Structure formats: structure tokens, C-alpha cells
Amino acid sequence: MRTSKRSGARLQGPPAASGEVASASSPHSRSTRTRGAVSARLMNAATTLAGVLLFFLVWTLAARMLPPSRLATPLVAFLDLQHNFFLSPRLSVFGLGRVGYLDLMVYTTRNVLMGLIAGGAIGILLGVLSAKLLWLRRIVDPVVLVLGTVPVLIAAPLFLLWFGVVPFTQVLLVAFYSAVMMSLFSQKAVENLDPIYETAAMTVGAGVLTRVRHILLPATFPEIVGGLRITLSSAWGLETFAEILGAPSGIGQAIKTLVNVNNVPGMMACVALVATTAIVTDLVLSSLAGRITRWA
16 A cells, blocks of 8 residues: 555656646746746836936036037037038038038948958957967967057057058058957957867867867857957947048048037037947847847
8 A cells, every 4th residue: 555655646746747847838928928028128128218318418417517619419419410411511621522421421330340340250260269279379369469459549540651541541440459359359258168068079070170160159159249349339439530540531530620620519410420320230230149149
């Protein structure tokens, strides 16, 4: 009798466990998770909106405390952006041609994206390979260390002197610093990866390139994307600064021109346009990375 009771008690276990699994995957639990995800998204959106409103509130209060020659209100800057978005007659007077803020922003955006793609690809490849190849790391690390310590205030004039006032100069400057930053981020991402995955691949005879392609790059991609977003935000500042120093076009040239004539609303409008474009590109990059790394 005791044996039968124990066996019966043991037999009652699996149905209870299967019932728990069924309840966990029931439509009610799925709808609860869906509502939780929607609530989290709404909370994030509300928090972001609150931050934006707070920023404009502080901007407005600061503009009211300072004279118009020092800081323009958001409304005045928006009106200037609206009137000069497609065509700005005052910019043509200073040799920028019949352009508006939009044309200049397209030029800047193109240079940023070209430099980020080229430099980021080189930096990621060097960082991943140097993390696993000791001889390559001994070559790359000192070079990256030296180049990374060169301030942009020194590098930008040198680039202008060597390559001239052409669009290639700004692209090369962005690519240069993007490669340095992404090399460091990628190297650290590989070092943070659990070596058990590579060990398993090596047991079946996977070489270095095979491990880099099928293990290191996919596994470190989420962390590399974080570094890529930081590099992208830095690229906007690098490109705008390079254009201010000397460029045939670009929003940096517009800012330089408007500063020289003390046009504060126009300068604030250009800065706001750069910031908005940088935020939009970061959101696009984050969204694309989230779709690619759903498994992460």
C-alpha cells in the first residue's frame, strides 16, 4: 500500500507541471505580456516627450533672461528655419550659392554617413581581428593609441592643409576618428565574449576567419552597435567643426557665416537642425539594430 501511494504521488507530478506550462502559454498570459510591452513603450515615449518639453522650457526661460543678441527663443529660431529651409537669400550673398538649410544639411549628412560607414567598417574589422591575433594587436594598439590622442583641433587643420578644401577632406576626417573609436569598442566587445563559444568551434576545426565570421561578429554585434551609436554622435560634431574650418558647403559653413553677421536666430536654427538630424539618424540606427538583434 505504501508503495502504491508513493507511485501514485509521483504520477501526479507531470500533469501538474504540464498544466503550469499550459497556463504560462495561454492566451491570457500572452495578452498580459503584450499589454506590459505596450505599457513600457508608452512610458518610454512619455518620458522622452517630457525630456523634450523640459529642454524647450529651459531654452525659453534662458532666452527671456538674455538679450536677443545673445540667445533667440525657440519660436524665433523655428521661424528662421521655416523661412530659410529651402532657399536662403542671405547665404548666397556670402558665396554659398542658391541653397537653403536643407541642401546644406544634406551635404553634411552625406559626409557623416560616408565617413562613418568607411571608418566604422575598418575599425570593427581591425578591432575584432586584433583581439584574437596577438601579432596584429601589437601593431594596431600603439597606432590607435597615438592617433586617438590627437585632438581634432590639430587634426582638422592638417587634413585641410594636406587634402584641400574639398568634400573628401571632411569624409576622411570622420572616417579617421570613426575607425579609431570603433577599433577600441570592437576589441573590448570581443574580450567581453565568453570564450566557450570559440572553444566549441575550435574543437570542430574552425579557423580564425571562420570564428570571426560566424561567432565573433554575430555575438559581439549588440555591443558594437552601442559603440557605433556613440561614434555616430561624435561624427556630427567632427563634420560640423571641419566645415566651419573650411568646406565648399555644409551646415557648418552656414553657422560660420551667420555667426560672422551676428544672426543669432539663424545660428540657433542651424544648430537645432543638426541636433534633430542627429537624433533621427540615431533612432534609425537603433531601430535597425533592434530588428537585426532580436535574438539578443
